[in-house]
Amino acid sequence: MTAPALAHSTELGRMYARSLQEPPTVPSITTVIGQQAISLDGWIGYMAANAVAKHPDLGSAVGNPGQLRTVVRDSSNAAEQFRDAAAARGDRVHNYCEQVALRSLDRPHQLVEAREALDEQGEGNFALRFDHWWEEYQVKPVAPEITVWNESLGYAGTLDLVATIGGKLCIIDYKTKGTDRNGQVKSLDAKVVMQLVAGMKAEESIVDEAAGTWESWKYGQDPILLGVAIGETEVRTLRANPEVLKAHWFKFASLRRVWQTSLDAAGAGTPLLEIAPPGQ
Secondary structure, X not given: OOOOOOEEEEOOEEEEOOOOOOOOOEEEHHHHHOOOOOOOHHHHHHHHHHHHHHOOOHHHHOOOHHHHHHHHHHXXXXXXXXXXXXXXXXXXXXXXXXXXXXXXXXXXXXXXXXXXXXXXXXXXXXXXXXXXXXXXXXXXXXXXXXXXXXXXXXXXXXXXEEEXXXXXXXXXXXXXXXXXXXXXXXXXXXXXXXXXXXXHOOOEEEEEOOOOEEEEOOOOOXXXXXXXXXXXXXXXXXXXXXXHHHHHHHHHHHHHHHHHHHHXXXXXXXXXXXXXXXXX
């Protein structure tokens, strides 16, 4: 499930509600983490320049200002197109991973359809590598795509998987990653540690979305936190260093306050007021 039932897209980012009948009230884990400023200017510029260089009409556009402007316009949103395509691919891969877990739990699933969706896009290798990882690590799913809530700090999120591996309880976050020029899957961003520790620190998990029924979070007592990078050539499994969890939790809590203060400032009133010259 790539679109959790209680999640809503809002002007404030993704937010969560307590039930299907209630409005969203808290930001998602990823929305909170998104308060951390990251500059993509260099990457956006590179993607646009690369799109111009590879544009099929570039040769004929040289010396023709009108046609060259068309080439530039077509290439200007290359970064946005790449981002959207990567997000769609990530949704397909995550859906496949969820269906594998549902099948293992003998619950209704759409594994065949999820695999076909990947194959149609030429992405079948992601499924092959994930299947190999699943068997190699002998993953025993407990709760796939489980929505959790923390009332004390005020956030919610949906965890990719709670499972046992080698008899150890694990909270797992999947990331679909590209492959470098050496054929190796790219590593994970350190932000995944904040995402995992926020999931671990949940206080409740959903039982029934329609009724808004929740229960105490059962899986936050010293689990192993795993980031799993899924690529077309391999799957990399990385454990969040237990020694840094406290620092990353404090960072997440600080970003949650940033989200709140931004919301408060936006609702405080008009930030700038006209002022007339002296004597008028």
